[in-house]
Amino acid sequence: MVAQAIMLGVIAGIGILDGRIFGVLMLERPLVTGLLVGLVLGDVKQGVMIGAQLELIWMGIAGIGASTPPDVVTGGILGTAFAILSNQGAEVALVLAVPIAVLAQSLGVLVRIINGYFLHKADKYAAKADFRGVTLMMWIPPFLFFLSVFIPTFLAIILGAEEVKALVNAVPETILGGLKVAGNLLPAVGFALLLDMLFTKKMGVYFFLGFLGASYLGLNITAIALFGACIAVIVNLLVNNQPKDGQARDVNYNNLTEGEIDFD
Amino acid sequence: MTREKKVTKKELRQVFWRSFALQGAFNYERMQNLGYAYAMIPVIKKLYDNHDDQVKALNRHLEIFNTTPAVVPTIMGISAALEEQNANDPHFDSSSISAIKASLMGPLAGIGDSLFWGTFRVIAAGIGISLATSGNIFGPILFLLLYNIPHLFLRVVGLKLGYSVGVNSLERIQKEGLMEKIMAMATTVGLFVVGGMVATMLSFKTPLKFNINGAKVVVQDILNQILPNMLPLLVTFAVYWLMKKKVSITKLTLGIIVFGILIHWAKIL
Numbered sequence: 001m002v003a004q005a006i007m008l009g010v011i012a013g014i015g016i017l018d019g020r021i022f023g024v025l026m027l028e029r030p031l032v033t034g035l036l037v038g039l040v041l042g043d044v045k046q047g048v049m050i051g052a053q054l055e056l057i058w059m060g061i062a063g064i065g066a067s068t069p070p071d072v073v074t075g076g077i078l079g080t081a082f083a084i085l086s087n088q089g090a091e092v093a094l095v096l097a098v099p100i101a102v103l104a105q106s107l108g109v110l111v112r113i114i115n116g117y118f119l120h121k122a123d124k125y126a127a128k129a130d131f132r133g134v135t136l137m138m139w140i141p142p143f144l145f146f147l148s149v150f151i152p153t154f155l156a157i158i159l160g161a162e163e164v165k166a167l168v169n170a171v172p173e174t175i176l177g178g179l180k181v182a183g184n185l186l187p188a189v190g191f192a193l194l195l196d197m198l199f200t201k202k203m204g205v206y207f208f209l210g211f212l213g214a215s216y217l218g219l220n221i222t223a224i225a226l227f228g229a230c231i232a233v234i235v236n237l238l239v240n241n242q243p244k245d246g247q248a249r250d251v252n253y254n255n256l257t258e259g260e261i262d263f264d
Numbered sequence: 265m266t267r268e269k270k271v272t273k274k275e276l277r278q279v280f281w282r283s284f285a286l287q288g289a290f291n292y293e294r295m296q297n298l299g300y301a302y303a304m305i306p307v308i309k310k311l312y313d314n315h316d317d318q319v320k321a322l323n324r325h326l327e328i329f330n331t332t333p334a335v336v337p338t339i340m341g342i343s344a345a346l347e348e349q350n351a352n353d354p355h356f357d358s359s360s361i362s363a364i365k366a367s368l369m370g371p372l373a374g375i376g377d378s379l380f381w382g383t384f385r386v387i388a389a390g391i392g393i394s395l396a397t398s399g400n401i402f403g404p405i406l407f408l409l410l411y412n413i414p415h416l417f418l419r420v421v422g423l424k425l426g427y428s429v430g431v432n433s434l435e436r437i438q439k440e441g442l443m444e445k446i447m448a449m450a451t452t453v454g455l456f457v458v459g460g461m462v463a464t465m466l467s468f469k470t471p472l473k474f475n476i477n478g479a480k481v482v483v484q485d486i487l488n489q490i491l492p493n494m495l496p497l498l499v500t501f502a503v504y505w506l507m508k509k510k511v512s513i514t515k516l517t518l519g520i521i522v523f524g525i526l527i528h529w530a531k532i533l
Binding site: 029032035046115119131142177178180182185187203206211212220232 | 319466
């Protein structure tokens with residue numbers, strides 16, 4: 001158990017560092033961490049399936065901009081791990097993952113506040129053209145980020161696994177069934193977040209084209225993406241609809257980097 | 265006459281690897297600034313021997329900075345080209361280096377978010393999830409590949425182009441409306457895929473049945489005749505509408521969990 005707890009802690013550390021020092025390669029996403037948690041706990045299939053469900057729910061949640069989103073790394077890993085350890089499915093994973101992600105977020109906020117200290121130290125080194133000092137100040141915060149998820153994950157698995165197992169097994173059937181329904185409903189939040197970024201009155205028709213293509217023609221996602229790409233080329237490159245100067249196109253410039261979405 | 269100072273491939277390669285650590289020391293005060301300055305150190309060391317020039321250059325890149333990480337090598341390439349000009353031309357206005365950085369991070373974040381966050385990631389996740397729901401390990405693997413191939417391609421090409429072609433070409437691209445076209449295309453594909461995912465990945469059916477004069481009426485069958493997947497569509501737009509009404513994500517999520525338990529208990533879903 002200790003070895004597994006350490007490995008899960010390391011997975012969480014890699015996940016949180018993905019957005020910090022690995023350039024956001026998507027190693028932080030539940031779809032990927034689910035696979036890794038499954039490998040560690042010896043149930044790859046279940047890990048991948050739970051990861052897919054959590055990915056759907058958190059689809060729209062991004063680690064970008066100044067706003068600090070719910071910590072999908074700690075939430076996803078602990079939710080998946082506890083569900084596998086107590087022989088339960090995605091519905092248990094998500095009901096654990098959602099509150100854990102919100103709680104763990106506050107640690108991420110704390111580290112970002114502490115980083116202000118290293119920033120000021122870096123300013124002082126910069127004033128002396130001390131490149132080594134600046135580099136050192138740049139590399140201490142990643143260790144804090146690592147610890148901010150490694151420690152909670154490790155402790156939760158070591159101390160909490162039995163308790164969570166008992167708690168989960170005590171939950172009545174009606175509630176579990178309800179959680180399953182909630183789990184099916186929750187991806188709507190992710191989709192709505194994406195629509196918030198992409199949807200405009202003029203462009204909205206493409207959403208419906210994709211929806212109808214899948215509903216009536218039974219196309220899968222790959223087919224939808226390819227048709228979408230063809231139509232994007234036809235409309236934007238082949239049809240001559242160059243707007244005159246000063247006439248703005250109806251593209252949603254409202255990018256997420258400005259941190260307008262309220263996560264709290 | 266001093267010999268001309270030049271950034272070589274070696275420094276650019278160092279900048280490339282260092283650019284991944286952009287958010288390592290993210291802070292609320294100046295955000296990605298420390299990561300940016302860290303990535304520029306090889307260039308600064310190569311171009312300036314003088315203590316004062318080094319201090320000035322470091323401080324320039326410690327200014328506030330925030331953008332989509334995927335586009336940052338492009339901006340760093342441009343910064344490197346400008347620093348090179350500054351090192352060789354005593355009349356160069358060094359404040360333009362900061363000004364150009366600041367003017368690029370907004371528009372490039374916009375295009376980066378819609379391309380990577382709204383399009384590539386959505387497509388990659390959509391395909392990955394559709395495999396992963398049956399427990400297939402190629403789901404996550406395909407997800408990583410589909411996202412990171414265009415992602416890493418842009419990082420490599422962006423840095424090279426940013427350095428060699430510089431800021432003028434970006435301005436030209438912006439004037440010709442190419443940025444807007446790329447964003448419009450990315451948004452189109454993104455919306456297509458989200459529409460398809462709402463239809464295929466949100467699955468719930470109502471078990472409601474009525475008996476009217478002995479004739480059985482199955483509600484789900486009626487809904488399917490009006491529009492297949494009508495319920496998922498309605499739920500998505502209901503959540504979208506609440507989001508527009510400034511209901512926070514956390515409240516929405518918890519609300520849906522409670523709502524799910526209640527309607528299951530009421531046997532509606």
